Amino acid sequence: MRISHQKTTRTPATGASPDMSALWGTKSALKPSGPQPRGVWFKESRFALFIHWGLYSEAAAQWRGKTYYGIAEWIMCRARIPVKDYEKLAKRFNPEEFDAKAWVRLAKTAGMKYIVITAKHHDGFALFKSKASRFNIVDATPFHRDPLKELAEACRNEGLKLGFYYSQFQDWHEPDAAGNTWDFKQKGDFDKYLREKAIPQIEELLTHYGPVALIWFDTPGSISHEAATTLRNLVNRLQPDCLVNSRLGHGLGDYSTLGDMEVPLTAPNGLWETVDTHNDTWAYAGYDHNWKSPRELISRLLRVAALGGNYMLNIGPTGRGVIPPESAEILRQTGKWIRRNTDSLYGTSASPLGLQPWGCSTHRPGKLYLHILHWPWDGEIWLHGLRVKVHQARFLVSGRNLKFFKKSASLCLRIPPMPPDHPVVVIVLDIDGTVKSTPPGLYIYNGLVNQFEAPFAKLKCCKVKNRRWMEKFGDWHTTDLVVQWHNGSSAEWAFSAIKPGVFYLFADYECLPSAEGSEFELTLGNTTWTFPVMCTGSRDYNRTRIRHGRLGMISLHKAGKYRLMIRAIHLKAKGAFALKKVALEPMEMRGMHENQ
Numbered sequence: 001m002r003i004s005h006q007k008t009t010r011t012p013a014t015g016a017s018p019d020m021s022a023l024w025g026t027k028s029a030l031k032p033s034g035p036q037p038r039g040v041w042f043k044e045s046r047f048a049l050f051i052h053w054g055l056y057s058e059a060a061a062q063w064r065g066k067t068y069y070g071i072a073e074w075i076m077c078r079a080r081i082p083v084k085d086y087e088k089l090a091k092r093f094n095p096e097e098f099d100a101k102a103w104v105r106l107a108k109t110a111g112m113k114y115i116v117i118t119a120k121h122h123d124g125f126a127l128f129k130s131k132a133s134r135f136n137i138v139d140a141t142p143f144h145r146d147p148l149k150e151l152a153e154a155c156r157n158e159g160l161k162l163g164f165y166y167s168q169f170q171d172w173h174e175p176d177a178a179g180n181t182w183d184f185k186q187k188g189d190f191d192k193y194l195r196e197k198a199i200p201q202i203e204e205l206l207t208h209y210g211p212v213a214l215i216w217f218d219t220p221g222s223i224s225h226e227a228a229t230t231l232r233n234l235v236n237r238l239q240p241d242c243l244v245n246s247r248l249g250h251g252l253g254d255y256s257t258l259g260d261m262e263v264p265l266t267a268p269n270g271l272w273e274t275v276d277t278h279n280d281t282w283a284y285a286g287y288d289h290n291w292k293s294p295r296e297l298i299s300r301l302l303r304v305a306a307l308g309g310n311y312m313l314n315i316g317p318t319g320r321g322v323i324p325p326e327s328a329e330i331l332r333q334t335g336k337w338i339r340r341n342t343d344s345l346y347g348t349s350a351s352p353l354g355l356q357p358w359g360c361s362t363h364r365p366g367k368l369y370l371h372i373l374h375w376p377w378d379g380e381i382w383l384h385g386l387r388v389k390v391h392q393a394r395f396l397v398s399g400r401n402l403k404f405f406k407k408s409a410s411l412c413l414r415i416p417p418m419p420p421d422h423p424v425v426v427i428v429l430d431i432d433g434t435v436k437s438t439p440p441g442l443y444i445y446n447g448l449v450n451q452f453e454a455p456f457a458k459l460k461c462c463k464v465k466n467r468r469w470m471e472k473f474g475d476w477h478t479t480d481l482v483v484q485w486h487n488g489s490s491a492e493w494a495f496s497a498i499k500p501g502v503f504y505l506f507a508d509y510e511c512l513p514s515a516e517g518s519e520f521e522l523t524l525g526n527t528t529w530t531f532p533v534m535c536t537g538s539r540d541y542n543r544t545r546i547r548h549g550r551l552g553m554i555s556l557h558k559a560g561k562y563r564l565m566i567r568a569i570h571l572k573a574k575g576a577f578a579l580k581k582v583a584l585e586p587m588e589m590r591g592m593h594e595n596q
Helices: 037-045 055-059 072-078 088-092 100-109 147-158 190-207 225-238 294-306 325-340 587-595
Strands: 047-051 114-120 161-167 214-218 272-277 310-315 359-364 367-372 380-384 390-395 404-407 410-414 425-431 442-444 450-453 458-460 463-470 476-483 490-497 501-511 519-524 527-532 547-556 560-570 577-586
Touching: 037 310, 047 272, 055 072, 055 088, 100 114, 100 147, 100 325, 114 147, 114 190, 114 214, 147 161, 161 190, 190 214, 190 225, 272 294, 294 310, 294 325, 294 359, 367 380, 442 450, 450 490, 501 587, 519 547, 527 547, 560 577, 577 587
Parallel strands: 047 114, 047 310, 114 161, 161 214, 272 310, 442 490
Antiparallel strands: 359 367, 367 425, 380 410, 390 425, 404 410, 450 577, 458 490, 463 476, 476 577, 490 560, 501 547, 501 577, 519 527, 519 560
């Protein structure tokens, strides 16, 4: 069976770290031609568990006495471990404390609706019994059990769906796949790898474990359209209801997977997901205790849900099969909050209100749910452009009613000085029908920090770019920036003030050494002044460094419409300045912080 006439294009290992963002491929997915019942469960789920587990969990980010900081599942590549040495990890990989029922119960307790686990990562080790390769957990380890069979049974018993991660392009164990440049110097025969390992193993996953919710492909790299289509057709033939993510490549997925750890400001088209990790690595690393708190997880989940996406959160069990207890406890606390506020999450749709200074929102017919991520100190929450009759406003958990009034096209809710729930308060509005809203634009809130982000600016002779970089290896950070500035370039935000106020103005920007001291002009109404930008450092290792600089104080003397513009008047270097956002912080809030 000849598939693609494709030779393997190898990716560099450490020394020159692979461009992982390029390996992810395009975010694009198939455009639905009509109603897609296959994706209904996905759209309604909102929250899922990702599990990275394999031989790399046994290594725990260490090799021969050296700790490799960064994502631990890449230890074979980063330490350039020869295949014959990496295989020895299998002889000591014996996760006797693995308990599929406990893992699935934890996911369910945390409020997750489906699980995706690494059936085979880039190291080529299969976490299931495979006739296609003896490099698998049943044949190569003393464990001799198939954890995927146990997880599949546990998921069925608990009512959760199960999906499998499969690395289709990279396989560092095989000379004919991509990725291993330290053992295999010559180009391999990718068709042979697909025919003899990848396709047979995907067939095993789709035929031995009952209904599979999705196949989660990764790093398509330079895989051919023909090879990707072959894999897509294979999934369709064996399990027609099984979804495929966009990292299959060539726009052939059912839904889009964003970049690792990317929580966007605006909604992508169609079905989509954000994949995030609980700490800074995906697989277990003994050194990494940087767990996101329940508040961080809930906030990121809600921001994704408010834009219509799913949030898949990763954990990395140890080589013994134990989920780190700190991670497990935080998941349980997250689940407690979700159970109190479940109506505001599952089965909801993206809100036309978008992200707001106070937080975000979701809706379903007859209900609008406000997730208050930032509690206004002045006791008011404003909704602008809402074109629907509101019958009642109340806290979702306690049911306590809130007073509200309309002013022109805006609705104001009166709230108490302190939030009645933790870590996020949900307010539900009982409305007529579905939410209708005219684009509200930007509004200044006197009781909150107001952030004007790059994607919402009107630009002249510059543009918005989504930039990614790694802190530690694989620890991805993403932001939107206004780039390609020239003298005369400008970014402008139109906004409305609800009432008069005095604000401190901040700018978040990157300035490379060559642009140090470049001059910009700020204009707000009849007020204009100039300011210099200060160096934020060099872009070593392609990292972006952002300065949060206070530019001065501005006064809005009355309610009404305003325009704030930042214009370059003397740039000292091209391509050396980027603007992330501007922020207006009420002077009273700054005083409150200083008195604490």
